[in-house]
Amino acid sequence: MMQRTIPIAILCLSGTIMVAAYFLSFAQSWGETVTTWFNILAAVALVLGAGNLIAVNLEKISSQRAGWGYAAITLASFAFMLVVGLLKVGAVPDPKHPGVAFAGSYESAASPFGWMYEYVMSPLTATMFAMLAFYVASAAFRAFRAKNVESILLLGTAFIVLLAQTAAGMFLTGWIPEDSAFAFLRLDHIKTGIMNHVQTAGMRAIMIGIALGIVAMSLRLILGIDRSYLSKN
Amino acid sequence: MTNEAQTTKARGFIGVLTRLDRRWIFLAMGLSIAVPILLKLRFPEYPGPMAKATFNAIEAVPEGSTILISFDYDPASAAELQPMASALVHHCASRRLKMVFTALWPLGKQQADRTIETVLKPFHPEYKEGVDYVQLGFQAGNEGVIKLLATNLPKQYPNDASGEAIENLPLLEGVEDLGAFKLIASVSAGYPGAKEWVLYGNGAMPDAFSVVAGSTGVQVGQLLPYYPQQLEGILVAVKGAAEYETLVEEKYPAPDSTVIGQGRVRMGPQLVAHLLMIGLIILGNVAMIAGRPRGGAR
Numbered sequence: 254m255m256q257r258t259i260p261i262a263i264l265c266l267s268g269t270i271m272v273a274a275y276f277l278s279f280a281q282s283w284g285e286t287v288t289t290w291f292n293i294l295a296a297v298a299l300v301l302g303a304g305n306l307i308a309v310n311l312e313k314i315s316s317q318r319a320g321w322g323y324a325a326i327t328l329a330s331f332a333f334m335l336v337v338g339l340l341k342v343g344a345v346p347d348p349k350h351p352g353v354a355f356a357g358s359y360e361s362a363a364s365p366f367g368w369m370y371e372y373v374m375s376p377l378t379a380t381m382f383a384m385l386a387f388y389v390a391s392a393a394f395r396a397f398r399a400k401n402v403e404s405i406l407l408l409g410t411a412f413i414v415l416l417a418q419t420a421a422g423m424f425l426t427g428w429i430p431e432d433s434a435f436a437f438l439r440l441d442h443i444k445t446g447i448m449n450h451v452q453t454a455g456m457r458a459i460m461i462g463i464a465l466g467i468v469a470m471s472l473r474l475i476l477g478i479d480r481s482y483l484s485k486n
Numbered sequence: 487m488t489n490e491a492q493t494t495k496a497r498g499f500i501g502v503l504t505r506l507d508r509r510w511i512f513l514a515m516g517l518s519i520a521v522p523i524l525l526k527l528r529f530p531e532y533p534g535p536m537a538k539a540t541f542n543a544i545e546a547v548p549e550g551s552t553i554l555i556s557f558d559y560d561p562a563s564a565a566e567l568q569p570m571a572s573a574l575v576h577h578c579a580s581r582r583l584k585m586v587f588t589a590l591w592p593l594g595k596q597q598a599d600r601t602i603e604t605v606l607k608p609f610h611p612e613y614k615e616g617v618d619y620v621q622l623g624f625q626a627g628n629e630g631v632i633k634l635l636a637t638n639l640p641k642q643y644p645n646d647a648s649g650e651a652i653e654n655l656p657l658l659e660g661v662e663d664l665g666a667f668k669l670i671a672s673v674s675a676g677y678p679g680a681k682e683w684v685l686y687g688n689g690a691m692p693d694a695f696s697v698v699a700g701s702t703g704v705q706v707g708q709l710l711p712y713y714p715q716q717l718e719g720i721l722v723a724v725k726g727a728a729e730y731e732t733l734v735e736e737k738y739p740a741p742d743s744t745v746i747g748q749g750r751v752r753m754g755p756q757l758v759a760h761l762l763m764i765g766l767i768i769l770g771n772v773a774m775i776a777g778r779p780r781g782g783a784r
Contacts, residue, residue, distance in 0.1 A: 284633075284637070285637055285641060288627075288633045288634045289634065289641065291630040292626060292627030292630045292631060292642070295626040295627040295630060296626035296627070299592075299626060347648070349650075356649075358648065360596065360599070375561040376561075378560065378562040379561050379562060382562040386759060387511070387512045387515050387516070389763070390514070390759075391511045391512070393766050393767050394506070394508075394511055394766040394769065394770040395770060396770075397770060397771075398774050399771050400774075408767065408771075411767070415763060415764055416760065416764070418703075418756070418760065419529075419756055419757035419761075420530070420531075420753065421760070423532055441534060445534065445535065448710060449713075452710060453710045456710060457711045460708075460711060
């Protein structure tokens, strides 16, 4: 009983305050308090995420499932960064507060934490992102096929945007004067038209639909009609 | 050459295409990026309307005003977004705007630090921390951070990133909420980012400040519905960065073009890679059409 009633009451109260804070000036400080709770909970969620990371990877290692070695590397890296960050290992003392222990920034490049961020994490994440180019090229060759009218439209749009996003667009059609009657044939103009009219119209329709869905869902949650977020137990 | 021989040759070429190992595609993509970098291919950039709108929005802010720049990305997107972030900070500093840096992404603070170290300190040594710029750093809470900033900045950020209480920072003296800023710029790789600044920042105070954004290519679709009313300018991907750099360099030349110029450097590999993609799509379709059974069902 209490397990369900208290969360519903908290949600109902918080939701109502947030709506009221938007319209009523005297409720603004209540809204700030609720937002502060939200931000604290979001910070706690980071800790929960870390706990979940440890649990999932420990389970993978203990059951010796495929790729358990990667799980071990993940946990070792996690533990290393946590320790050198929390203990501020190698951090240079803060010049503003030289007499205060642990006052220096753990992020300085002189510390192991900063060094790992700068020379390990940054290049690794950038590398992961850069690898997309190779897979996108392979996928474009194998899957981007003009099989029907819709896919032909998609292909045509892709060609225009791909060319217009580089200097090729200007090489090919930049010679058409901006003020001539044929200026609409310039690739940069066609791309702008596609983005500002076709894409924006579609995106607005999706966003309005999502916004209406969020309003309906929020009302259902605040009124206690939808309780799917609660534990079944 | 007889028709039969031509058909055999075509089949041979189509056969190569259909059986093409994807490692050849990887190699071609690698070369299309590496060769232009090594040859330092540079092309002229012609600023488009969105880059011009972003530049003009910053030019319209009165000199000496305080603005907020949010670094809402991490190193994964830095290749696309760092050039525009560097140009933006150089542009704002050249206009003597005072800057407050925040981050909605955990690693955004480090990106802001990097920009301060590589752009602000070497190119604008007259800028003093706490007086001309403040690094507030990252706070958890996504859009919740913006919502609280809109009504009570000291409650969200009682200290700057180094732990200094904000009442001791001359730049933030008397600042109560986002209304103290003349412009908000979000360099954004996704959620939370520029869209949330429009929804919860501009939405709370529509007339208090302008909002401009730097965006990755994949995310820009979500931002376009807000342009040009709620979002006065958008820099779209590396192309947007290169166009913006051109505008900034014309009016405020940087002492070191290797820092403010990375967007234009990256346009060379982008051109060749895009042409390769178009070529691969065409070849893939040629292989599909040629491989169809003649007279058979499609």
